[in-house]
Amino acid sequence: MYIWVILATFLAMLASYTLAPRADMREVTVEPLAQAELGKFSAQHQAGYDYVRLHKPPFSGHKKYNNYSPGVISESTLRSHLPFGYVLSGLYTTQIFCLNEDMTAELGGGANGPCNEDGGHRVLVTYGPIPERWVNLSVTPEQPNTDFMNAVRSMAYTGEVVGYTVYDADAEYDDNDNMSASKIRVFDGRGIYDSFVPVGVLNNATYKKVCDMDKDYVCLVSVTAI
Structure with missing residues (x-):
């Protein structure tokens, strides 16, 4: 009986070599790794947002004013708002920007600080280079490969705008979506969000050091109004 079991197992192994590979093999083995990388990026952005939220009224200690300043949020601050066990990759930067009315320049000074100026806009931006593993090296400027783009598209279904930067020569001023008439779009892979x-x-020096499109520095980016 034991011999027959071994023989049946051996024949089953031989038969398995004749089977075609699964059509969705990359979807079930590779794309989850890309989704995990995006999850790290998203968690860091959310940690930055939680920090900002706790420094806005009514939590800021003021009835009217925000208690945060423009600049990069430190890793130590982000860690205090991250899920337990999360380890920052060091690849991404989360930064607060306090911009003027048309979002073309950063504000400075002000009686109550640049992030409390009337008519100004405040945004939280998380950005960083696309991890080398997920870069399509056959195109210039670089862009994510198919596996990573499929993961980015899946993020779009959650309503969170995460994408990579592309130059859009046809982009124009839009009162809701593009007040600064920027030519740099955050493409989510589907063009919906x-x-x-x-x-x-x-134009920020810290951002340009990593994500300057004039030098073909393509980045993973998420922008949230705060």
């Missing part, structure tokens, strides 16, 4: 990186952000 796309947003734009405001000009005031594009």
Whole structure:
């Protein structure tokens, strides 16, 4: 009886070599890794948002004013707002921007600080290079490969705008979606929840060091109004 079991197992192994590979093999083995990377990015952005939320009225200690400042949110601050066990990759930056009325420049000074100026706009931006594993090296400027783009598209179904930066020569001023008439679009892979990186952000030295499209530095970006 034991011999027959071994023989049947051996024949089953031989038969398995004649089976065609699953058509969705990459979808079940590779794309989850890309989704995990996007999950890290999204968790860091959410941590930044939670920090901002706790420094706005009524939590800021003021009835009217925000108690945060423009600039990069430190890793130590982000860690205090991250899920237990989460480890920052160090690849991404989360930064607060306080912009003027048309979002073309950063505000400075002000009686109550630049993030409390009347008519100004405040945005939280998380950005960073596309991890090398997920870059399509056959095109210039670089862009995510198919596996990573499929993961980005799946994020779009959650309503969270996460995408990579592309130059859009046809982009124009829009009172709701593109007040600064930016030419840099955050493409989510489906074109449904796309947003734009405001000009005031594009001109920031810290952002440009990593994501300057004039140098073909394509980035993963999420922009949230705060």
